[in-house]
Amino acid sequence: MLRDTVYLDHAATTPLRAEVLDVMLPHLRDGWGNPSSAHARGRAARAALDDAHERIATCLGATAREIVLTSGGTESINLAVKGGAWAGSARGHRLVISAVEHHAVEGSARHLERHGFDVAVVGVDRDGRVDPDAVAAAVTDRTALVSVMAANNEVGTVQPIAAIAERVHRHRGVLFHADAVQAAPWLPLDVEALGVDLLSIAGHKLGGPRGVGALYIRRGTHIVAQQHGGSQERHRRAGTEDVAGAVGLATALELAVREMGTAVPRVAGLRDRLVASVTGPGVTVTGHRTDRLPHIASFVVADAEGGTITTILDLEGLACSTGSACATGSAEVSHVLTAMGYPEAEARGAVRLSVGRATTDADVDRAIALLPPAIERARAAHAASAGPDGTATDAAPRPAALP
């Protein structure tokens, strides 16, 4: 059944690439040694792990010792934000984040707020862009860490990371973290060119395995470990390492970097077809027109619930999302769209289609055929259950009143 579905939710996760699985399998079957063990089996595992560190580092323009492997993007971000904030707390207890950060950054900052940090949130414009000078204005000599995402996961807007890094580093010693989890397979991520101190990536967003991520930590940057135990990852992340995962992440990242030149225009072309097909009265494309990730088509549909549209599409065999996977079922509107100035009624109509390297023209054709009737049905349901102001009427309608 799932074989027949069209998957346009690559911003949520991507299929594991066959090449990646192939290189991982020997490490799961035979290379199961503990990299910390002194014996031959341990050394073999350690060699594979070291190799993965080096390859990941090379892809980011870093060195192997600057890479800490983690259980995924969220852990990388938690380690960067919390570990960096505590390490910098001698300067002061102040953090600066943007208003459109992923919940991993925002939640980490809020956690620190409960432990005495001030959190300054820098707003964005209608396109979701952070103004580097607004960041500069928010950073003080008391600031421990600044975190701004490389590109947004809901609307795809790319942030001017190098310009922000330059502003942040006008204050000596302030750490700058960029969440590059969504950006990783699509943007060149040279840590020197970007000027970041910390950078997070995740395996499953780029054709690698779930459950593995990496954090770049610039040489000489101190962070406070958030997970304690053994001395793995140079005391920065305790726990026996997932060698197969590390190898998978390294391979997926290498492939993504190698293929970027061909994959980006191809994927952007598919994305543009999707955007062109939905653009029209009552549909507004969200995010920056040009400075955006190539794979995300995000838009808001007037007079409809995005969740209704995605449910209708799922029943038709098309997987996409409203923009942010929510575990609680709450239709809380996107904090990203809210920060971009979309009123609640408009933000409720958010839909995100995200293509991937395996997406075909036929997949996009099918999506283009399914979208208009899905939007039409969702609007009909919305019209039946909403009052003129877009909210529920006092007397909820009975189906008897429906056409």
Place this chain on the structure above:
Amino acid sequence: MSRVLVAMSGGVDSSVAAARLHAEGHEVIGVWMRLHGVADAYSERSRSCCSLDAADDARRVAGQIGIPFYMLDLEREFDAAVIAPFLAAYAGGETPSPCVDCNTLVKFGVLLGRARLAYDCDAVATGHYARVVDAEPATSRHGDGATTARRSLLRGTDPAKDQSYFLYGLGQEQLRHTLFPLGAMRKDEVRALARDHGLATAHKPESQELCFAPGGDYRAVVRERDASSVGGPIVDADGAVVGAHSGIAGFTVGQRGGLGVALGSPRYVSRIDPATNTIVLGRREDLETRTVAIRDASWVAGEPPADEFRAAAQVRHGAAPVPATIRHEGRHAAGNATWTVTTDVPVWAAAPGQACVLYDSDVVLGGGRIARA
């Protein structure tokens, strides 16, 4: 075979409803409705049907059956259709009937509308213990010549579980698109079926409390949402002040406990007067009546059987139905028809705001809200 949307609460009943329909070959879609903020928390304690644990249970069962599953946020709709009238009833000295409103306006209102209009479903199904059958003879009630059979709403066959009382507000258009797969089953059969299917909820305990009042504390809901309540006197039948209350909201006609008064013989709340902010007590026999006025009447068939007819009247879920004569009393200025139910034998503690449901044997004819005398 048709496409059916099943409202899954995460309890055993709706789990089995979904499993049965799936086994019968329907294309089943499971949904869990997020109806209020209480649903946003996990709880180690609460058995509410609406915590996130319940959503997880529903999702697990949907996965076991192998059906699509979605979470629908209907908080705003639930607030307007259920919570607001709930608060208004208490503020007016009445006893609300939130489960009736939820069935009529949310499950078989908003949800059914969305199921049909958005998801192309033919019906909504729930785990209610009630039955929908074709009425005899199958005649059309529509001017369009469609030979649509009239539907009847019947009690569930398990007398201990029958929930038809809460469903009297459904009409023909709703019943044509409603399935109650458990209507002819007993609870032990439902549990056995859940075990046979290996459903995760097979051994889950019953949930009886109001879903939006965790721990059963519905007075906390009132306090949180309506701070306007002020204290007043509790008086005995002769008018003597015997105690004080901290707000009439939350008191119910027939209530015995929680009054904070001790008199020689048992006293019950017999009347709640919002105008004077007074709780009036009475002896057990003072709460007996043979006349109950009802407003906001609703008829399953679409119209009442006659301007005067005989039926069995039930003034409370679980109360014994009592033979009665029901008479049309004309219309209020608002066009709201009122009816008088005169019972052959007295009923006890008919609480204004609660439903009075009228039956012909097992058939639900309709009902309305008990009006203030």
